[in-house]
Amino acid sequence: MPPADHAIPERVRLVIALTEVNSRHLGSESRRAGIEVVLARVEADWAAGAAGPDAPRQIAMLRADMAEAEAALAAIEAERERLYAALEAAEAKGDAHRHQQDRHGGPE
Numbered sequence: 001m002p003p004a005d006h007a008i009p010e011r012v013r014l015v016i017a018l019t020e021v022n023s024r025h026l027g028s029e030s031r032r033a034g035i036e037v038v039l040a041r042v043e044a045d046w047a048a049g050a051a052g053p054d055a056p057r058q059i060a061m062l063r064a065d066m067a068e069a070e071a072a073l074a075a076i077e078a079e080r081e082r083l084y085a086a087l088e089a090a091e092a093k094g095d096a097h098r099h100q101q102d103r104h105g106g107p108e
Contacts, residue, residue: 014087021080028076032069035062 008016039062045051046059 010090011087014083014090018080018083018087021076021083025073025076025080028069028073032066032073035066035069038062039066 039059042051042055042058042062046055051058
């Protein structure tokens with residue numbers, strides 16, 4: 001049985017959250033890249049006159065998907081930056097606590 005959240009140090013919880021966010025970021029990057037490839041192909045076919053009559057609808061849908069993917073990436077990146085800042089603060093707090101213990105002869 002996993003330990004309760006309160007038993008996990010803050011730094012560890014933040015690292016776990018960052019790992020999860022980074023995993024989601026990779027998935028979102030892959031999705032965006034896939035949309036980009038398909039969109040480029042459909043647009044090239046349309047420009048060359050080799051696309052079917054539904055190409056404008058496909059292009060519009062792909063552009064909407066691209067905008068959605070980019071918005072998702074932006075949200076993930078904002079969450080990642082928030083977590084990095086929280087991790088830095090937790091580490092600074094831990095460093096200050098350790099420094100205070102060292103000055104007063106406390107355990108590490």
